[in-house]
Amino acid sequence: MEKVNLTQKFKLFSEHWSPKIVGELNGQQVKLVKLKGEFVWHKHEQEDELFFVVQGALKMEYRDRTVWVYENEFLIVPRGVEHRPVADEEVFVMLFEPATTLNTGNAESEMTKHQPDRI
Amino acid sequence: MEKVNLTQKFKLFSEHWSPKIVGELNGQQVKLVKLKGEFVWHKHEQEDELFFVVQGALKMEYRDRTVWVYENEFLIVPRGVEHRPVADEEVFVMLFEPATTLNTGNAESEMTKHQPDRI
Numbered sequence: 001m002e003k004v005n006l007t008q009k010f011k012l013f014s015e016h017w018s019p020k021i022v023g024e025l026n027g028q029q030v031k032l033v034k035l036k037g038e039f040v041w042h043k044h045e046q047e048d049e050l051f052f053v054v055q056g057a058l059k060m061e062y063r064d065r066t067v068w069v070y071e072n073e074f075l076i077v078p079r080g081v082e083h084r085p086v087a088d089e090e091v092f093v094m095l096f097e098p099a100t101t102l103n104t105g106n107a108e109s110e111m112t113k114h115q116p117d118r119i
Numbered sequence: 120m121e122k123v124n125l126t127q128k129f130k131l132f133s134e135h136w137s138p139k140i141v142g143e144l145n146g147q148q149v150k151l152v153k154l155k156g157e158f159v160w161h162k163h164e165q166e167d168e169l170f171f172v173v174q175g176a177l178k179m180e181y182r183d184r185t186v187w188v189y190e191n192e193f194l195i196v197p198r199g200v201e202h203r204p205v206a207d208e209e210v211f212v213m214l215f216e217p218a219t220t221l222n223t224g225n226a227e228s229e230m231t232k233h234q235p236d237r238i
Contacts, residue, residue, distance in 0.1 A: 001181065001186070001194070001195070001196065001197065001200065002186070003186055003187075003188045003193065003194045004192060004193050004194070004195075005189075005191065005192045006192065006193075023169065023195050025167035025168070025195050025197075025215070025216075026166065026167050026216070026217050028147060028215075030169070030193070030215075047145065048144035048145050049144070050142065050144055050149070054191070062120065067120070067121070068122075069122045070124075072124065072125045072126055072173070073123060073124045073125065074122065074123050074125075074149070075120070075121075075122045075123070076120070076123075076142050076143075076144050078120065078144075081120065096147070096149075096215055097144075098145050
């Protein structure tokens with residue numbers, strides 16, 4: 001019931017590709033993440049995923065095309081769809097997704113974050 | 120899989136207290152709404168509700184206190200908690216809530232929107 005200020009929360013961490021939980025509701029989580037560089041190709045079998053760009057420009061690659069997402073825009077990636085987020089410059093993103101969502105989906109690797117921190 | 124631009128979507132309607140659906144995922148909906156004035160006191164028995172302020176300043180009244188929410192901030196109102204949104208000046212809000220959520224919760228009235236438009 002307390003408000004969350006995104007600017008303040010983004011100041012609390014600097015690492016990339018490591019989502020932080022900042023809110024929970026209805027079995028879903030709100031996460032903040034900083035992106036830079038290329039992530040891994042992956043998909044989520046059971047979870048749709050929303051990317052809201054807070055700062056910067058996110059390039060979302062699908063297998064057949066690319067969608068650029070800018071500040072004040074969001075993109076929903078449906079379950080089962082392979083995607084790869086790419087950030088040529090650093091991007092700040094707010095995610096809405098089920099609490100069960102692994103950042104790397106079906107492509108577990110050293111980039112997988114099994115238990116995101118709450119900040 | 121197409122992106123949604125909030126600025127463009129907010130240009131598509133002008134009425135207040137009438138949420139518009141702009142996205143759906145995992146049984147949840149993303150809605151945009153313009154607020155001005157005082158809403159009705161209400162609660163949602165089954166749904167937690169997230170208010171993200173896109174423009175303006177939202178005053179959220181609880182029975183025992185008030186929380187101001189500004190741009191780039193969000194507030195989660197847990198299920199069962201009585202609340203009343205108040206907008207002294209016009210406020211643009213993005214909502215994230217279950218598809219079953221009625222805007223007036225348990226306080227149905229002429230302000231209730233049973234079937235929000237998709238825009």
